[in-house]
Amino acid sequence: xxxxxxxxMLERMMLIREFEERLKQLVDxxxxxxxxxxxxxxxxxxxxxxxxxxxxxWIASTHRGHGHCIAKGVDVRPMMAEIYGKVTGTNRGKxxxxxxxxxxxxxxxxxxxxxxxxxxxIGAGLSAKIRKTDQVCAAFFGEGAAGIGSLHEAMNMAAIWxxxxxxxxxxxxxxxxxxxxxxxxxxxxxDRAAAYGMPGEVVxxxxxxAVYDSAERAVQRARLGNGPTLIECKTYRYYGHHQGDNPLRxxxxxxxxxxxxxxxxxxxxxDALSRALLTxxxxxxxxxxxxxxxxxxxxxxxxxxxxxxxxxxRHVYVG
Amino acid sequence: MDTTAVAxxxxxxxxxxxxxxxxxxxxxSRVIILGEDVAGAAGxxxxxxxDAWGGALRATSGLIQEFGPERVIDTPISEMGFVxxxxxxxxxxxxxxxxxxxxxLIGVCxxxxxxxxxxxxxxxxxxxxxxxVIRTAFGSRGDKRTYGGGAGAQHSQTLYSVLAHVPGxxxxxxxxxxxxxxxxxxxxxxxxxxxxxxxxxxxxxxxxDVPQNPYTYPIGKAEIVRKGSDVTLCxxxxxxxxCLEAAAQLATDNVSAEVIDVLTLAPLDEETILxxxxxxxxxxxxxxxxxxxxxARDIAxxxxxxxxxxxxxxxKTVTAPNTPVPFAAVLESEYIPNAEKVVTxxxxxxx
Numbered sequence: 001x002x003x004x005x006x007x008x009m010l011e012r013m014m015l016i017r018e019f020e021e022r023l024k025q026l027v028d029x030x031x032x033x034x035x036x037x038x039x040x041x042x043x044x045x046x047x048x049x050x051x052x053x054x055x056x057x058w059i060a061s062t063h064r065g066h067g068h069c070i071a072k073g074v075d076v077r078p079m080m081a082e083i084y085g086k087v088t089g090t091n092r093g094k095x096x097x098x099x100x101x102x103x104x105x106x107x108x109x110x111x112x113x114x115x116x117x118x119x120x121x122i123g124a125g126l127s128a129k130i131r132k133t134d135q136v137c138a139a140f141f142g143e144g145a146a147g148i149g150s151l152h153e154a155m156n157m158a159a160i161w162x163x164x165x166x167x168x169x170x171x172x173x174x175x176x177x178x179x180x181x182x183x184x185x186x187x188x189x190x191d192r193a194a195a196y197g198m199p200g201e202v203v204x205x206x207x208x209x210a211v212y213d214s215a216e217r218a219v220q221r222a223r224l225g226n227g228p229t230l231i232e233c234k235t236y237r238y239y240g241h242h243q244g245d246n247p248l249r250x251x252x253x254x255x256x257x258x259x260x261x262x263x264x265x266x267x268x269x270x271d272a273l274s275r276a277l278l279t280x281x282x283x284x285x286x287x288x289x290x291x292x293x294x295x296x297x298x299x300x301x302x303x304x305x306x307x308x309x310x311x312x313x314r315h316v317y318v319g
Numbered sequence: 320m321d322t323t324a325v326a327x328x329x330x331x332x333x334x335x336x337x338x339x340x341x342x343x344x345x346x347x348s349r350v351i352i353l354g355e356d357v358a359g360a361a362g363x364x365x366x367x368x369x370d371a372w373g374g375a376l377r378a379t380s381g382l383i384q385e386f387g388p389e390r391v392i393d394t395p396i397s398e399m400g401f402v403x404x405x406x407x408x409x410x411x412x413x414x415x416x417x418x419x420x421x422x423x424l425i426g427v428c429x430x431x432x433x434x435x436x437x438x439x440x441x442x443x444x445x446x447x448x449x450x451x452v453i454r455t456a457f458g459s460r461g462d463k464r465t466y467g468g469g470a471g472a473q474h475s476q477t478l479y480s481v482l483a484h485v486p487g488x489x490x491x492x493x494x495x496x497x498x499x500x501x502x503x504x505x506x507x508x509x510x511x512x513x514x515x516x517x518x519x520x521x522x523x524x525x526x527x528d529v530p531q532n533p534y535t536y537p538i539g540k541a542e543i544v545r546k547g548s549d550v551t552l553c554x555x556x557x558x559x560x561x562c563l564e565a566a567a568q569l570a571t572d573n574v575s576a577e578v579i580d581v582l583t584l585a586p587l588d589e590e591t592i593l594x595x596x597x598x599x600x601x602x603x604x605x606x607x608x609x610x611x612x613x614x615a616r617d618i619a620x621x622x623x624x625x626x627x628x629x630x631x632x633x634x635k636t637v638t639a640p641n642t643p644v645p646f647a648a649v650l651e652s653e654y655i656p657n658a659e660k661v662v663t664x665x666x667x668x669x670x
Contacts, residue, residue: 058411092444099442108410109443113434119400120435123407123415130351130389131412150430153400160395315445316486317586318511 001209006268006277009051009208011286013043013265016067018294019076020239023066023083026298027243033083036097039067041238044264045170046071048211049138049231052219058106058124058137060117063098064170064237065110068140074102080297086304093307094315108137115141115150118167122154125163125228136164136222138215143232144175146189155230159196164222166215169232170205176241177250190232198228205233206264209271236262326531333522335496335529336378336454339503340416342533344386347414350507353392353401354418354454358383361393375420375456376522398428402453406435409451409512416507422457422478422516429481436512437487448510452503458518458557458607459644459655469651470519472643477608479555480617482514483584489513489538490584492556496527498582501536509538518556525560541588543595547577550601550665553592553618555581558605558656565605565661574665584614592618593626600631603664605656610638632668637661 020040027033039046042064050059050071061068069079074090082089083097090102098112108124111117121139128135145151146169158165169189173180186192193200199221203214211233218229236259240247247256272278330338344350357379359372373380383391394401398419405415419425425432432453439449459475483490491506491513493499499517506513518525544559545566554562559580566576577595581587596602602622606615615636622634637656645651 060407090444091442091446094444095442101443101446103410103443103446108407109439111435113430116403116430116435119403119431120407120410122400123404123409124411125407126392126404127408127411127413130408131349137407150399150403153395153397154403156395157397157400157404315441317489318440318448318450318509 001277003277005051006272007282007286009047010265010268010272010278010283011290012047012071013208013268014286014290015076015293016043016046016070017265018290019066019070019297022294022298024239024243034085034096036083036243037064037241038237038239038243039064041259042170042172042205042235043067044208044211044268045168045205045233045235046140048208049166049168049215051212052215053136053138056106057135058108058121060108060121060124060137060139061110062114062117062140062142063110063112064142065100066097069100069102069107069110072107073105074100074107076293076297077300078102080301081304084301084304085306086301087307087311088300088304092311094311115145115148117141118145118151118154121165122158122163125158125165126161128164129161134164134223136166136219138166138168140168140170142175143169143171143173143180143189144178144183146192147183155196155198155228158228159198162225162227164225165228166218166222167228167230168215169230170235171232172235172237174237174241174247174250179250188232190230193230198230200230201232203231203233205235206262206267208264208268327528328531329526330496330529331523332493332496332499332517332525333376333378335500336503336517337380337382338529339500339507339533340379341382341385343504343507344382344390346533349412349414350416351390351392351408351413352379352382352416352418353394353405355394355396355420357418358388358391358393361388374418376517376519378454378517378522379418398424399431402428402431403435405451406431406439406449409449410439410447414450414507416452416454419453419455421474422455423473423476425455425478425482432482432488432514433485437485440511441487449512450510451512452506452515453512454515454517456517456519456522458520459651460520469646469648471646475644479516479584480608480613483614487512488585490516491538491582492516492518492584494521494556494559494580494582495525496529498536498542500529501534502538502582504533505535505538508535513538516556521557539583539586539588541582541591542580543577543591544580545576545578547575548599549575550603550668551577551579551592551595551599552661553579553581553602553604555584555606555614558607561656561658561661562605564658565665568658568662569665574669576665587618589621589625592622596622596626597629600629601668602630603635603637603661603668605661606636606638607655608639609641610636611641613638635664635668637664
């Protein structure tokens with residue numbers, strides 16, 4: 001682990017956290033940004049996974065996708081503008097939080113139809129295989145997706161065709177208000193990997209280095225043509241399912257506190273300092289950059305124009 | 320000497336589809352085909368067993384020998400998964416043709432078609448193209464126990480209205496071997512998602528001259544297939560042939576019927592239909608689909624809205640009834656519109 005990589009990881013995690021915390025403040029203050037699903041708490045999963053990917057690799061994301069996009073390198077200014085519904089947004093204001101995409105960064109879509117992204121990921125894997133590139137695709141999905149058929153179909157096909165795909169399960173404990181132990185009869189979703197004939201691993205999703213190590217192994221397998229891997233990251237979302245949800249209706253304050261005690265950013269910061277990968281000065285600089293990036297993003301979003309109404313009729317058909 | 324004539328020969332609609340796919344796969348290495356048993360006997364080449372199936376209507380027969388299993392991909396029974404994979408492949412540099420055996424099966428992959436394929440370009444603000452073709456067989460024969468008849472309520476439906484309903488999808492329904500080849504080539508070269516509806520009965524029964532060389536046929540264009548002056552009959556897919564039968568019968572009574580083959584359901588060629596109605600002043604729309612929220616009623620509504628002053632009579636629709644497709648021959652025969660029903664509708668209009 002180099003200083004540069006540690007800096008990148010911490011900065012990306014903090015950028016995601018700041019993006020989400022700021023967004024929450026804006027939502028709470030009544031800024032009309034539509035539906036948002038905050039990623040705060042899960043940063044280590046997105047950052048640990050994307051740290052193992054190349055710029056030309058792909059990810060398929062979920063409704064809770066801000067973290068994945070930032071980790072994969074999407075500029076936070078057009079992201080924020082998209083959430084504000086501005087024409088300078090990643091999607092010209094036509095997608096919103098649940099569809100933020102920057103294809104130049106390998107985002108195959110942030111997809112609020114649970115499980116759908118996994119099928120697109122295997123399509124990308126198939127494309128890489130047929131076109132004989134060594135690109136890989138990581139499909140993020142929540143533990144809620146473990147109940148939907150598209151995920152099973154995708155995992156089976158990825159396995160039979162040895163596709164270069166990472167199935168990254170973010171088990172944050174809740175599908176909306178449904179606890180995972182209610183919805184699944186097994187403790188670890190990673191156990192399902194055996195049923196498809198692929199390796200499966202359970203990883204502490206609050207430990208960015210553990211996620212990175214696991215993702216790195218899976219990426220190597222994939223690039224060598226040895227097929228997909230299922231990685232289950234045990235993590236936690238700090239806020240409700242979406243901006244209007246009070247999670248204390250279905251979980252306890254004590255549970256939330258315990259989760260925050262295992263915070264992925266605090267943990268990595270502590271580890272990086274103790275292993276002398278980063279200095280206090282490095283961290284102060286990172287904090288400064290993160291804050292100004294998000295300040296800029298909010299200003300950019302607020303100052304940007306809304307789409308012209310003619311935009312409504314554009315892009316219905318391709319070409 | 321007309322070289323086109325020399326280079327064309329009689330093919331069935333399914334053979335024309337096969338030729339279109341083959342020629343486009345030769346032309347563009349990004350074109351792949353995937354679906355259930357598009358080849359058959361997957362992975363059994365070492366036993367000398369290949370190409371055991373060739374797709375629902377045999378339209379992909381022989382392709383695996385030419386292009387191999389990397390580009391002619393048999394899938395497990397996972398429509399949601401493999402249509403989704405085709406969407407993902409289309410976003411990442413390929414031009415997939417995916418076969419959903421029968422349109423009845425779109426229920427299990429509807430999300431991928433209506434939420435993913437149809438909306439991706441729009442939702443992403445035009446960032447990506449989505450060059451995807453979804454081929455699917457549809458329809459019922461209704462009057463004889465040959466292929467395409469007697470398949471019951473879950474293997475005989477039409478259902479194109481639920482696809483045409485969704486903005487972003489182009490939906491085409493070829494009716495002849497000639498237009499099938501040209502429309503499919505246009506669909507494969509289109510940078511957006513196109514659903515190609517292949518009528519089960521026409522797949523084998525519609526035979527006609529097809530030029531050997533590749534050619535396109537415009538998506539979004541209806542065709543006047545018979546000129547007339549007293550009434551316009553609008554047909555879709557096999558119903559175009561029913562309209563032509565009806566027009567021939569009406570001609571013996573000195574009624575001159577114009578027949579329009581709609582061909583593209585979305586985007587609909589309103590202009591050709593409206594222009595025809597302005598000349599004939601009467602319209603009968605003939606549709607094999609259920610009537611509720613159907614193409615037939617949509618076309619009727621458009622004409623009522625935009626050409627009301629030209630009409631000399633109410634618009635009529637001749638459709639299947641609002642029931643599931645029945646099994647017994649006598650019932651199925653009653654279910655499907657036929658030339659007699661069309662003639663009756665026209666006579667009612669003419670008084």
